[in-house]
Amino acid sequence: xxxxxxxxxxxxxxxxMLGLRGALEAAETKSxxxxxxxxxxxxxxxxxxxxxxxGMSQVDTxxxxxxxxxxxxxxMPGPKIRTDRASGNLMRSPWEFSRNGQSGIExxxxxxxxxxxxxxxxxxxxxxxxxxxxxxxxxxxxxxxQLAGRPSMGSWVTYGLGSDNQNLPGFIVxxxxxxxxxxxxxxxxxxxxxxQGTHIMNQAVEPEKLIPNLRNAIGATGAEQKKQxxxxxxxxxxxxxxxxxxxxxxxxxxxxxxxxxxxxAEATDAFDIRKEPEHVRSRxxxxxxxxxxxxxxxxxxRGVRMVQVFWGNGQPWDxxxxxxxxxxxxxxxxxxxxxxxxxxxxxxxxxETLILISxxxxxxxxxxxxxxxxxGNGRDHNVHGFTALMAGGGIKGGTVHGATDDFGxxxxxxxxxxxxxxxxxxxxxxxxxxxxxxxxxxxxxRLTDVHGNVVREILA
Numbered sequence: 001x002x003x004x005x006x007x008x009x010x011x012x013x014x015x016x017m018l019g020l021r022g023a024l025e026a027a028e029t030k031s032x033x034x035x036x037x038x039x040x041x042x043x044x045x046x047x048x049x050x051x052x053x054x055g056m057s058q059v060d061t062x063x064x065x066x067x068x069x070x071x072x073x074x075x076m077p078g079p080k081i082r083t084d085r086a087s088g089n090l091m092r093s094p095w096e097f098s099r100n101g102q103s104g105i106e107x108x109x110x111x112x113x114x115x116x117x118x119x120x121x122x123x124x125x126x127x128x129x130x131x132x133x134x135x136x137x138x139x140x141x142x143x144x145x146q147l148a149g150r151p152s153m154g155s156w157v158t159y160g161l162g163s164d165n166q167n168l169p170g171f172i173v174x175x176x177x178x179x180x181x182x183x184x185x186x187x188x189x190x191x192x193x194x195x196q197g198t199h200i201m202n203q204a205v206e207p208e209k210l211i212p213n214l215r216n217a218i219g220a221t222g223a224e225q226k227k228q229x230x231x232x233x234x235x236x237x238x239x240x241x242x243x244x245x246x247x248x249x250x251x252x253x254x255x256x257x258x259x260x261x262x263x264x265a266e267a268t269d270a271f272d273i274r275k276e277p278e279h280v281r282s283r284x285x286x287x288x289x290x291x292x293x294x295x296x297x298x299x300x301x302r303g304v305r306m307v308q309v310f311w312g313n314g315q316p317w318d319x320x321x322x323x324x325x326x327x328x329x330x331x332x333x334x335x336x337x338x339x340x341x342x343x344x345x346x347x348x349x350x351x352e353t354l355i356l357i358s359x360x361x362x363x364x365x366x367x368x369x370x371x372x373x374x375x376g377n378g379r380d381h382n383v384h385g386f387t388a389l390m391a392g393g394g395i396k397g398g399t400v401h402g403a404t405d406d407f408g409x410x411x412x413x414x415x416x417x418x419x420x421x422x423x424x425x426x427x428x429x430x431x432x433x434x435x436x437x438x439x440x441x442x443x444x445x446r447l448t449d450v451h452g453n454v455v456r457e458i459l460a
Contacts, residue, residue, distance in 0.1 A: 032195070034162045043352075044429055047354045049153070050311075053179045053316065053317065054319075054360075055381055057362060057363035058385065060363075061387065062123050063387050064093070068408065071407075083368075086368070090365055090367075096108075098115070103398030110327050114337055122397065124401045126385065126412075128384055129361050138181055141360050143189070144418070148181070151188050155197065157426075165303030167263050168263065168304055169197075170195070171198065173186045173307075178314075179310050179313065190438070205273065271298075283338075290332065296340065300344075301347060319378050351393055353392045354392045358389070361383045362383075362385060363379035365407045365408045385409055401414055
């Protein structure tokens with residue numbers, strides 16, 4: 001049996017090196033996930049991205065439009081607007097808005113608890129993106145480009161900062177199954193594979209069910225596994241004696257294998273939300289998104305650099321036929337988001353953790369013609385204007401940035417593109433987005449491609 005065969009076989013008996021896929025390819029002698037300093041002093045040290053995939057309707061949540069009430073049922077003024085599907089007349093929101101907090105920001109009644117905490121958030125009402133299809137828009141928000149193959153935002157973050165915990169992946173993705181496009185949304189692209197996101201299907205509670213191969217398959221004790229590592233170490237030392245002292249690939253592989261061994265112990269603690277008191281767990285609820293928010297708190301608390309929580313499989317917020325379904329999803333969102341904000345504060349993590357809440361695009365203020373014979377009460381995709389929320393490290397809470405037109409269709413004031421959002425996130429983490437680059441295929445690439453402006457009005 002060769003050294004490589006023995007190495008790979010040992011992986012099958014343990015944790016599976018969760019998220020540490022670059023073992024054999026890594027060329028550095030220093031761990032690629034070692035903590036690194038950014039360009040300047042950061043306001044935030046970590047990121048939680050709550051991804052409301054499918055496209056939340058801005059005019060029903062965080063962008064109230066009195067003109068929709070006044071002109072409900074009337075045609076949109078001006079030339080007929082083309083969207084992905086046939087649209088009908090204007091449709092008012094079925095929910096009321098009220099002013100909240102000292103800032104008086106208006107929030108829909110379907111988010112009462114977020115409304116009470118709106119002074120912690122910057123509400124960007126002037127977001128826009130490029131493509132009305134889910135795939136390219138998901139790709140752009142996650143990776144800064146509409147086409148697959150580019151590194152994801154989490155990969156750029158860990159490439160720039162490393163991780164504060166060498167026993168857990170630096171970038172973890174929580175989704176009970178798969179969103180549209182799946183793993184390309186957390187891919188490391190052309191960055192070293194060490195920075196790829198680790199996908200955890202958070203449909204279970206027990207860590208052993210949550211994470212495949214958390215326990216070794218052969219039932220070896222910790223002491224027995226340590227003996228295996230010692231044997232491999234001695235075999236590797238003999239190889240180095242023959243091949244020479246400088247063997248960066250081998251050194252990296254050994255480091256990653258040892259990290260996987262340590263990970264078995266740490267993951268059983270980090271991913272076990274049952275260790276939280278009942279009064280904490282009950283505030284998040286027992287939904288998959290709620291457990292994802294609680295897990296993100298526990299992972300961030302243990303030094304994970306970025307956690308991306310997808311609301312669910314597929315595109316759950318994609319309500320073409322019935323916008324009233326937003327209310328159910330909002331109920332399962334309002335509690336965990338508010339609990340996460342409160343617990344980050346109580347544990348002293350809020351001011352150093354950047355929270356982003358967004359979908360890949362918004363929805364039209366017009367009703368969608370969802371059938372051949374009648375109009376439903378859903379809304380179509382809308383790339384021209386939507387809302388994103390940011391809070392925590394580096395963000396000025398209780399602020400509203402930009403605006404859409406009178407009907408909530410198109411961003412018209414302080415228009416904020418996805419590239420601008422990415423530039424702002426990197427700014428909070430201490431990076432000049434134009435300088436965080438990686439050389440590939442003959443040129444320097446960055447998360448913001450060749451675009452992006454920092455939205456300084458929302459920075460603390």
